[in-house]
Amino acid sequence: MNGVSFAECSARERIALLFDAGSFQEWLPPAARVMSPHLAQLGVPAAFDDGIAIGQALLDGECLFVAAQEGQFMGGGVGEVHGAKLTGLLQRALRDRPKAVVLLAESGGVRLHEANAGLIAVSEVMRAVLDVRAAGVPVIVLIGGANGCFGGMGIVARCADHIVMSDIARLSMSGPEVIEASHGVEEFDSRDRALVWRTTGGKHRFLTGDCDVLVDDDVASFRAAAVAAVQDSGICRAVSRESLELEHAELSRRLDLKSEGADALSVWQRLGVVDAARIPELDADAVRALRPAVAGMAG
Amino acid sequence: MEWHTLTEQLFGTDHHIAEDGDLLHGEATFEGQTITVVGTTHHAPIGLAMALAQARVVLDTLHHHPGRTILLLIDTQGQQLRLRDELLGINRGMAHLGCCIDLARRLGHRVIGLVYDQALSGGFITSGLIADACYALPEAEIRVMRIPAMSRVTKISEERLTELSKDNPVFAPGVGNYVAMGGVRNVWDGDLRTCLAEALRCAPTTDERALDGAVRGGRRLAASVVQQVLAA
Numbered sequence: 107m108n109g110v111s112f113a114e115c116s117a118r119e120r121i122a123l124l125f126d127a128g129s130f131q132e133w134l135p136p137a138a139r140v141m142s143p144h145l146a147q148l149g150v151p152a153a154f155d156d157g158i159a160i161g162q163a164l165l166d167g168e169c170l171f172v173a174a175q176e177g178q179f180m181g182g183g184v185g186e187v188h189g190a191k192l193t194g195l196l197q198r199a200l201r202d203r204p205k206a207v208v209l210l211a212e213s214g215g216v217r218l219h220e221a222n223a224g225l226i227a228v229s230e231v232m233r234a235v236l237d238v239r240a241a242g243v244p245v246i247v248l249i250g251g252a253n254g255c256f257g258g259m260g261i262v263a264r265c266a267d268h269i270v271m272s273d274i275a276r277l278s279m280s281g282p283e284v285i286e287a288s289h290g291v292e293e294f295d296s297r298d299r300a301l302v303w304r305t306t307g308g309k310h311r312f313l314t315g316d317c318d319v320l321v322d323d324d325v326a327s328f329r330a331a332a333v334a335a336v337q338d339s340g341i342c343r344a345v346s347r348e349s350l351e352l353e354h355a356e357l358s359r360r361l362d363l364k365s366e367g368a369d370a371l372s373v374w375q376r377l378g379v380v381d382a383a384r385i386p387e388l389d390a391d392a393v394r395a396l397r398p399a400v401a402g403m404a405g
Numbered sequence: 406m407e408w409h410t411l412t413e414q415l416f417g418t419d420h421h422i423a424e425d426g427d428l429l430h431g432e433a434t435f436e437g438q439t440i441t442v443v444g445t446t447h448h449a450p451i452g453l454a455m456a457l458a459q460a461r462v463v464l465d466t467l468h469h470h471p472g473r474t475i476l477l478l479i480d481t482q483g484q485q486l487r488l489r490d491e492l493l494g495i496n497r498g499m500a501h502l503g504c505c506i507d508l509a510r511r512l513g514h515r516v517i518g519l520v521y522d523q524a525l526s527g528g529f530i531t532s533g534l535i536a537d538a539c540y541a542l543p544e545a546e547i548r549v550m551r552i553p554a555m556s557r558v559t560k561i562s563e564e565r566l567t568e569l570s571k572d573n574p575v576f577a578p579g580v581g582n583y584v585a586m587g588g589v590r591n592v593w594d595g596d597l598r599t600c601l602a603e604a605l606r607c608a609p610t611t612d613e614r615a616l617d618g619a620v621r622g623g624r625r626l627a628a629s630v631v632q633q634v635l636a637a
Contacts, residue, residue: 133637144575148561190627194634218558221549223575223624226588229534233612236507258530264500279496280486288486305492316494345508347467353501360493361454368489
C-alpha cells in the first residue's frame, strides 16, 4: 500500500515500473516523431508519440508486447496514429506470437479532434485484438489511470481475455458528464463522485465479474497481477459459440434489474453481498474477499 | 430511407423481416440463398438490451444456419446514454455483440453492414464497423458527434471546424468522408440488388480499411504506421 500510485504515473513510468527494469524496447519512440497529422491545423499541440508507447518488455523474464496509453495527452483519446500504433502492435503479435499482449489502457475513447479517423481506428483495434486472441495469444488489459477506460476503449477492454483494475479505476462506455448533458442531472449527477465510482468503478466491475482481478492503486500490485495472469495457462478465453452463449445468458440476467432507482447498491444486493452499503468504504482486499460469495451476475 | 422501402428494393416481397420495437430482424431470399437480416430502426439508441437482442439473432444464425450470410441494417443514434446501462456494463454488452459478429465472420459467414439512415459512434462500432465490409446509402449520415457538440468539447469554433472539414475528412460528418477514410467500402448508388450482389462477391474478409484510407487519401498515415510498427 505504500508503493507507487499507478494512477499518478505517466504511461512510460508505468511500463518502466511494471516490467523488468530496463527491459522495455520501444517501437516508434518519441524520437521517431510519428505524430498526428491533424492536430496542428486545429492549433492543438501534438505529441511526439501521439499519446501511446508501444514495444516489447520482459515481465518476470517473459517477453511480452506492451502498449500504454498516456492519459495526460488528450485524455488518452484514440486518433489515427495512436490507433494505428496499437493495431500495428497487435498485428505484430499475430506475426511474432509473444507470450501475451499487455495493454495499459487509459482513454476517454475516440479523440474528437479526429473523430471519424479515431472511430475507424478503434474498430481496427477491436478486430486486431480478436485476431490475436483467435491465434491463442492472450490480451491482458490493466486499467488504473485517472481518466478511466471509456468509449470505444471500454469496448476494446471487454474484447480482451483478462482485465485487472484498481479500486480507483473506472471502466464504462459514456462518461457521466455526457449522460448528464443528454438526460439531465437527475439521470446522472456527474459531480457526485460516490455515485460515479459505484456505477463505473473497479469494485463494482469486480463484483459483477466485468473485471477479473481487483488490486490496490499500486504499481507493484498491478505487476503481481500481470505476472499471475501471464503464468496462468487458463488465461486464454477462446471465443466460441458456446462461450458467447454463456456470456449472453450472463448479460441477459442483468436486464431484470428495474430501471426505477437503478443503483449499484441494488445490483450488489442482488449478487448476495451482505451489508452491500458498506462496499464503498471497504479497501480492495476486503472487496476481493467478497467475490467467492457472489453468485449470479459474476462472470 | 425507410427500412420497408429498402427491403422492398433489395428483396421485393421475398422476405420476412419484421420490426420489433426498434429491432429489425428476419430472413430474406437473395439470389436463391436465404440470408439473415438484423439491425435497428427509428434511430435506435443501443443500450444493453438492444445489443443483446441483435447478438441473439447472430447467435441463432450461427447455431441453426451455419455459413449463412448476415446483413446488418444500421440506423442508430449511438449508444444509450443512461445510468442504468452504464451500471449494467453496456460496454460489455456492446463488446459481446461485436464478438458475436466477429465470430460469425471467423466461422465463414459473410457479414455485410449497410448504413441506410444514420450511424453514430458506439452504435456503429460493434455493428457495421466489425462486419466484413460496411456500405452506406448516399443519403445516410455517419458521424461521431455533431459539429456544435464537437466545438464545445474541443474548444474550437464551429466556423473553424466547418471550414476545416471541407478538405479534411477526419472531422466532419458524412458518408463521403467515411468512404475516403476506408471505413465505408463504398456508397450504394443505383440498383440496390446489384450493389448487394457485388458486395457479397467482393467484400474482403480481412481488414483492408487502413489501406483503402491510404489509397483514397482520407487516412494517409494509418496503414503506413502499422507497417512501421511491423518493421521496427
